[in-house]
Amino acid sequence: QQQVKQSPQSLIVQKGGISIINCAYENTAFDYFPWYQQFPGKGPALLIAIRPDVSEKKEGRFTISFNKSAKQFSLHIMDSQPGDSATYFCAASLGAGNTPLVFGKGTRLSVIA
Amino acid sequence: EAQVTQNPRYLITVTGKKLTVTCSQNMNHEYMSWYRQDPGLGLRQIYYSMNVEVTDKGDVPEGYKVSRKEKRNFPLILESPSPNQTSLYFCASRKRGSGANVLTFGAGSRLTVL
Helix, strand or coil, X not given: CCCEEEECCEEEXXXXXXXXXXXXXXXXXXXXXXXXXXXXXXXXXXXXXXXCCCCEEEECCEEEEEECCCCEEEEEECCCCHHHCEEEEEEEECCXXXXXXXXXXXXXXXXXX | CCCEEEECCEEEECCCCCEEEEEEECCCCCEEXXXXXXXXXXXXXXXXXXXXXXXXXXXXXXXXXXXXXXXXXXXXXXXXXXXXXXEEEEEEEECCCCCCCCCEECCCEEEEEC
């Protein structure tokens, strides 16, 4: 089974701090790496995604860093806010969207004031 | 509003009593999928469907059945539920071959099997 390993399982960050969540994958054929955000009582929703031809993608306070040689990618949340408190899932897939996403096990982020 | 709708949202049942969780999407998506979410285990795929009448097993299909008779609907069937199927279930859909694997998830169905 293709795996995506995510860490840490839980994370507590002070308001204004940087939240960092890491993921590692095995299959070098993966070519799409999204992050999903899930608030309590809701389904996951796409937050940001990257393809392996770039090393970084930034959308507002959220940045994905991608290291192809190390087979790792990470989510950085700058100036973390209490409203960012949620569970974050990294994922990976291969092909042009015709194969299932493989999800990491999730990271529960709590941003405290 | 484009959405994936699941019902019921909450259900308590007893071992062996057949149940169906419905899923419907209004986005004309070809691909639909069921996941279960358990603490410490993340999202695990149960079944998926690339199109009408085409279904495939995911990572944890045991104890579940699905059908895809219409493009918009993808029900999850538990023929004889057991306590280890107590979980939070999500249905998701996306347009096939869009070049980006963007799933739209439903709000979830919390199932308790006693």
